[in-house]
Amino acid sequence: MKKVLLGVFILIFLGLSGWLGYYFYNKANTDPVVYKTEAPFETEIVKKTVATGAIVPRKEVEIKSQVSGIVEELYVEAGELVKKGQLLAKIRIVPNMVSVNNAETQLQTARLNFEEAGRELKRYEQLYADRVIPEQEFRKYKADFNLKREALSAAESNLQLVREGSSRKRGQQQSNQVYSTIDGMLLDVPVKVGTSIIERNNFNEGTTIASVADMRSLIFEGKIDESEVGKLKENMDLLLTIGAIEGRVFNAKLEFIAPKGVDEEGSIKFPIRARVLLDEKDFIRAGYSANADIVLDKRDKALAIKESMLKFEKEQPYVEVETAPQRFEKRKIKTGISDGINIEVVSGLQKNEKVKVPEAGTVQI
Structure with missing residues (x-):
């Protein structure tokens, strides 16, 4: 039994001796590690x-119609340049029968009042000519006649507006025509000829005829x-x-x-x-x-190194500076802004010094 144990011990000893000899042989014949170095450089650093x-x-506006109806004509298309006040579209009015009926009633009433005021004016003209009434009283009836005439004209225009969306009065912009409110480019014309639209009012945003932007x-x-x-x-x-x-x-x-x-x-x-x-x-x-x-x-001409070359000791950044060939010393530095790749060196390092690249960048010769 003792001989067996002695034989095992000898085998283990010989095995360890052979392994140690192989290890030291390889180490003696391994090429020395040469650390790569880089010098600081001047560059533009932008932190963003x-x-x-x-x-x-x-400035973008949506042009809407003042009346409800159907698009009868479109004079523009998307992409065109337009001026303020330029005609974009024409709307065909679809009259509301209740509104038309009310407007016709108002017109008939205004016409009857005007005819009655005309007859009264003729009678008082004769009385004034015969010096039966004073001028002041005659002028009162003449003023009433003029008011009735204006009321008749307004009722006629109102009926025309309800039916056609426009009036014969000179200088009045037709409500069934849509104009650009600003100078700019037409971004979109979402309606087509024949599209039914809703007017813009206090209770509804209305249908967009066109979008114009500068x-x-x-x-x-x-x-x-x-x-x-x-x-x-x-x-x-x-x-x-x-x-x-x-x-x-x-x-x-x-x-x-x-x-x-x-x-x-x-x-x-x-x-x-x-x-x-x-x-x-x-x-x-x-x-x-x-x-x-x-x-x-931003720094236009900042002295910098690659941020990957920094090391930290208790949150204090430092680098390893080459003092002699392949000999390095730790040196604390003060850093500035970084763009994620390069970092500014404020103090602690000179442009002509060389900094050790971390071991991930070592080479062997």
């Missing part, structure tokens, strides 16, 4: 946040997370990237930050608005989705 939204006109004055409307809104200030620069327009970045100026946020899928978002700065040749369609890079801070 991103807001999503869309490009919309600052496409030279565009704004970006978006939302930003509550964690970033405290960093924003008015007049900050924005860089707009529009998905439908590749290879272009548009400038904008932040002009409004909402004082109240809105709940959006469990997170609070704050609406923002920015003025889009366009060149004369630029044309952007309304409704394009866009992303806005909001510049929070």
